[in-house]
Amino acid sequence: MKELLLIAVGAALVNNVVLSQFLGLCPFLGVSKNVKTAAGMGGAVVFVITISSLVTSIIYNGILVSLHLEYLQTMVFILVIAALVQFVELFMKKSMPPLHKTMGIYLPLITTNCAVLGAALTNVSKNYGILQSVVNGVGISVGFTIAIVMLAGIRERIKYNDIPDSFKGSPIILVTAGLMAIAFFGFAGLI
Secondary structure, three states: OHHHHHHHHHHHHHOOOOOOOOOOHHHHHHOOOOHHHHHHHHHHHHHHHHHHHHHHHHHHHHHHOOOOOHHHHHHHHHHHHHHHHHHHHHHHHHHOHHHHHHHHHHOHHHHHOHHHHHHHHHHHHOOOOHHHHHHHHHHHHHHHHHHHHHHHHHHHHHOOOOOOHHHOOHHHHHHHHHHHHHHHHHHHHHO
């Protein structure tokens, strides 16, 4: 149990996929304009990374390793992730149309989100079993959600501040993300 807690906390805070590993920056910067949309994207990423961690771990350990086809891992992982994202998109389109419309192109881009593929490849590289892979996937996705919701909250407040013209728009967002990354490095001694 202690090992699983360390994996989850390490993935969410210490090795935050966005702020420490710099994976998944496209949706992090693109969907973080308001908290509601960011939370919706975070929820979709939690579902996709958690389920893909489970499925890719089962496929890798059960099929690819036993058949000595480990070299196919990236292709298989991308196919699994693409199928899961299609499922999430269809579900959101039917049950949450306003949120689906707000996310726009960023929802299908979860397929190519390197954070999702990074989670699956991290599980393989660290030789995690199925349970460890799922816990790592949950930790990674919760860390992504924390980062994107925090940035969205900061961006909502930045709109009302007096910012020099040279920093308006993308520059202030990148500076903010950089400061968040520095702050998350404070968790490095946690584990």
